Amino acid sequence: MDKAQIGNSDLISTVNSRLILQAVRVMQPTYRASVARQTGLKPATVTGIVNDLLSQQILSEVPAATPTGSDESGTRWGRPPLMLQVNADAKRIVAIDLEPDRIRVALTDLLVNVLNYQEQAIDRFSEPEAIIKTMLKLAGRALEDVDRQQLQGVGVSLPGLIDREAGVLISSTNMPKWRDVPIRDILQKELGVPVQVERSIHLAAVYEKWSDPNHAHRTTLMLTLRTGVGISIMHHGHLLTGRRGFEGEIGHTVVDLNGKACECGGKGCLETFVSASAIVARAAEMIHQGKCQGLLTAMRGGTDLRPELIYKFAKRGDRDCARIVQEIGKYLGIAIGNMINLFAPDEVVICGSIDMVE
Amino acid sequence: MDKAQIGNSDLISTVNSRLILQAVRVMQPTYRASVARQTGLKPATVTGIVNDLLSQQILSEVPAATPTGSDESGTRWGRPPLMLQVNADAKRIVAIDLEPDRIRVALTDLLVNVLNYQEQAIDRFSEPEAIIKTMLKLAGRALEDVDRQQLQGVGVSLPGLIDREAGVLISSTNMPKWRDVPIRDILQKELGVPVQVERSIHLAAVYEKWSDPNHAHRTTLMLTLRTGVGISIMHHGHLLTGRRGFEGEIGHTVVDLNGKACECGGKGCLETFVSASAIVARAAEMIHQGKCQGLLTAMRGGTDLRPELIYKFAKRGDRDCARIVQEIGKYLGIAIGNMINLFAPDEVVICGSIDMVE
DNA sequence: AGACATTATTTATGAAGTAAACTATGTCAC
DNA sequence: GTGACATAGTTTACTTCATAAATAATGTCT
Structure with a gap:
């Protein structure tokens, strides 16, 4: 039997943090009470986690707001909420898209706004080593002004069959020299940050889901x-x-x-x-x-x-x-x-x- | 946004109980320390949950056992473990398989050993009401000697398109009169126990997974x-x-x-x-x-x-x-x-x- | 009898969620 | 202005769980 996810306080906090972060991202600007209602978590819990995310600067508080209660005459009452939003600048993400004819590298913030973009043509018959070198060069440039602390990770989109567990590009129809290249580990070692790989064709679906709550x-x-x-x-x-x-x-x-x-x-x-x-x-x-x-x-x-x-x-x-x-x-x-x-x-x-x- | 699973102590306990129950079922007879190693939970946690399951009589303890440690000469040492197994008799499950030409009803224990089996031919052109009546009759018979406390639930296998959320048989090629029959709710109301429905063709796959850890x-x-x-x-x-x-x-x-x-x-x-x-x-x-x-x-x-x-x-x-x-x-x-x-x-x-x- | 290895339990601690009381902050009526 | 009201947000006390560490239990072997 494989080891499955076990239940402990770690599980609780990751589950709830994600839930809250997701809720804020989708509804922003929003406020604690609303997040609590949406997620089903209790207000006290939301307060705790939100404060945590605020201290990590992943969320930020926006001052102004008007009371949320109202009646038919437009009368408003109640304490005005403290609005929350995702602090997109808290983290940086590097996205590397390897395609047979070019490499595209983007530096984005937490909301996937592109801050920096580079593209370089490659020859699809080149040796993987040379191409990886180019990837590293572009990634290095993208990271020039980025604090490593701020870097969330690197995501790589690959054009072919991959082994997700091993982070290996097994083969690619249009790039015949790529055979069982452990690209995740190579990049991870060189860049010193967590790297994730996924198959190109699937990433459109992933983004579709992400952008549609x-x-x-x-x-x-x-x-x-x-x-x-x-x-x-x-x-x-x-x-x-x-x-x-x-x-x-x-x-x-x-x-x-x-x-x-x-x-x-x-x-x-x-x-x-x-x-x-x-x-x-x-x-x-x-x-x-x-x-x-x-x-x-x-x-x-x-x-x-x-x-x-x-x-x-x-x-x-x-x-x-x-x-x-x-x-x-x-x-x-x-x-x-x-x-x-x-x-x-x-x-x-x-x-x-x-x-x-x- | 839909409400998602939130993290609280309930989540922890269900996750871990299931994990442990599953581990015991698959490895039985086994013992606490082994379960802890397999699942990744700590011994103290396993003790707690196992004792809980023992008091619910879902697990039972088997007395005899020999020490687990050994060396090349066959020498054994260590405290002998207390062996655990699933107490199959703790619960009863009723399985109803509706097919176009017959109804099959089984009463099983927790390990899905069949304790009682009935089969009755039906006419696939009959009214759903009549067929449901027959199902209830057979289910009633199966439950004659079963303590309601002991009954885990009823599972129904249906030959056609279903709406899982609503528990409705939408249509069935071979049973033309079945159109949008809310069979789950009907059975639940009559039997007074939780009923689950699934599409027949999928249940072989479910069983396959269950039986192969x-x-x-x-x-x-x-x-x-x-x-x-x-x-x-x-x-x-x-x-x-x-x-x-x-x-x-x-x-x-x-x-x-x-x-x-x-x-x-x-x-x-x-x-x-x-x-x-x-x-x-x-x-x-x-x-x-x-x-x-x-x-x-x-x-x-x-x-x-x-x-x-x-x-x-x-x-x-x-x-x-x-x-x-x-x-x-x-x-x-x-x-x-x-x-x-x-x-x-x-x-x-x-x-x-x-x-x-x- | 005592060393040893392993299993199992107990105890103390800590992390997380939560109910309930409480504080904060705005609007409106008077 | 003052107080009632409504809603937002926090604090406190408590509960539930997992867990580390100490401890107990139980067999074999010397």
Whole structure:
């Protein structure tokens, strides 16, 4: 049997602190009595924890306010509350987004306002060591004026299969040299602060939940389009994740068993229809059959064959290109429909765009 | 914002009691010091909670035991532990399984040993009121010799879509008269004890987790075959369930977009290939085409056309019937493969059998 | 009989939530 | 202005739990 969470006063305080911090973040500006009503905690408890958070400067008190009681004539009474809000400046967070073609590093405050942003192009075929060096350089710059005490931690978004427990990037389709790289430990050692890693495609869902306080008991299905298709499911406030991070591979879901062979060994996988390379291949095939003449002309004019070009032609009324786009929708629709049957989500979010990686 | 679990001493005690009870159940017979090591709780804490559980008679102490310490020569030392085990007789549970063609009621003890079992055939077209009356009759009989104090509660397994929060059976394919029946509240009122409802197809997964202590951090995909196909996912110890209980509908996942129209409005749903009625229809179609002559002969002999008959012929070497069975496997395989891509489960369990309902 | 190892309990302490009393602070009526 | 009123927030005394540390219990072995 694994060790589970045990109950002690530590558990109580983390649970309640989070609850209160969350409540203030969502309702701010707000005040102690309101927080108590919302969370179900008693006023005395809220006072204690709020004072604690005030002394840590994670919350701050705002002076002015008017009484909350009122009647139909607009008469107000009662002691005016002391308003609370999150002191965004109390902490700093560094976010590192590794993508096949670039690294993006942001320094944010507690409310995830971006204070500083850097972007640097990389070659997706580089050695991981070199790329990590670049990440460290950018992170170092972001942290130049940050007190280490103030730094909450570093979050890293990775484009591929990860092992969450070990903090390892197992593999990445678009970055072939990355194989079992223990990136969390490397960064943690170099930066000397706690580092967390997560799979890129899931982070949109995490943010969605964070920014929407009513999300706790809903189920959201989020599809992320990029070079391929990823799926994330936020279920009752929890992100569905496998131990090894292998989940979310909707791209290799079979949507047409008579379809083309896929790299994965399957036949008719979703990605044989909706990935950037599949779309381009499909267009090339049609050009070969003498269709999509518009595309051919554009290419002779020096333009690259890219998904967005096909879409542009489709919008302009090119029948053949429109058919390609329509097919993408059809297969995406089948996949989404299947997911809806399985999860009965309260909402489906599609984000990103189908891009090529050089 | 919804009200979340707040932290107070109640939380601590429930968390720790459950932890300890669970540990004892899994390791029994065991002893306090071992429980403390396993759970991470301190010995004094375990003593306190165990004594509490002993006084409630949920646990019992077994006298004999030998010292636990030992060296290579087999020498043993130390104070011999007081062994603990779950006192299965402390509580009684009533389990009611409603199926389209029968009601099954069991009285069990805390370890889910069946003490008493009753089964009664029902007509799936009956009014819900009549069926509930039968359920109450059987439950009443099961409870005849049970002290109400001893009764932990009643669990009901329902064959269809449920609303867990409301305890309502929303609809059931095989029991057309059941529409939005608030069965939990009805039973609760009549029996005067807490009633919980769950969807039948998911309960195999729940039991699987309960009976396997190492299950907490695994992901299991469980397919349940009956008149159709249901899927349950046990993920990190939690059953994936939607608020309205609409999930698990893998049967209406599209596996062949050129397939037949399905009742649900889709085309090529899994259930158009692997449900009992679909299989029979497929065989009838083949007979019409002059195939499956063996089946035809059997049917002229008065045998009903049922899935198991087709399977019997397939096993005997009937080529056409074998093809039907093979097709079932093919489509089931696609659906399962897709699920594996999505969830990367640690294991896939297929249970049940494809049955007809009269 | 006494050393030893291990299990189990007791006692004292501390952390956290909470009920209830109490203080604080505004508005309004007079 | 003064006091009633309503609501916000704090203080105090108390309870519940976990826990560290001391202690007791119980067997084997020398």
